[in-house]
Amino acid sequence: MSRKRAAPEEDKSKSVKRGSFNPSWQNGLEVSLKDTASHLYSDELVVIIRDKFPKAKHHFLLLPQACIDNLELLDESHVMLLEHMIEKGKDFAKTNIEPKTKNSVRLGFHMVPSMSHLHMHIISQDFDSIYLKNKKHWNSFASPFFRDAESVLEILKKNGKASIDKKKGEELLKQPLRCHVCKELPANIPRLKEHIKRHDKDRS
DNA sequence: GTTCTAGAAC
């Protein structure tokens, strides 16, 4: 028998995709929110879960319980919520991430998120992960595409909103690969991954 | 968000 791969299971997905602008993967976080068994922390306002494809040794997502799609929908009334998100995110990092790496943890949002439901990343800066595979992955965490939660909070306080610049986001994802520690410019992803191992050794 | 893979880059 000469066949390259198993036959594609077309029928299974068609019913979902056809006539729907919101493919199921975009709603993954809504599903996780309802799956209380996956909650590592929860209170009346927020939930913390593991990122399904962690891009570093420690990578979690903190989501509000309320159905807020993205940063664009925040206004003055959400300042306290965002402060709570940051506080609980920091607490979680302090107690759940080993001391060696906890100093380099960042809390923040993607400039243009792929998935529905507002989510704040809690991610260590080693970027040691088999799931970090391409330029988009890298730039979404190591370029200004990653917006620190504290800066977003300041902007929200100042302007009463935290708008999304989609065009700027798309440009940032296409920027050359740049080491987040020493600003070196590795030629490709394998070389970048080899390069950042050095900084990990420097720290330990 | 991921998977898959054509063809660019080496």
Next chain:
DNA sequence: GTTCTAGAAC
């Protein structure tokens, strides 16, 4: 020839 990236997925 092999490695690597980048765009389609109905």
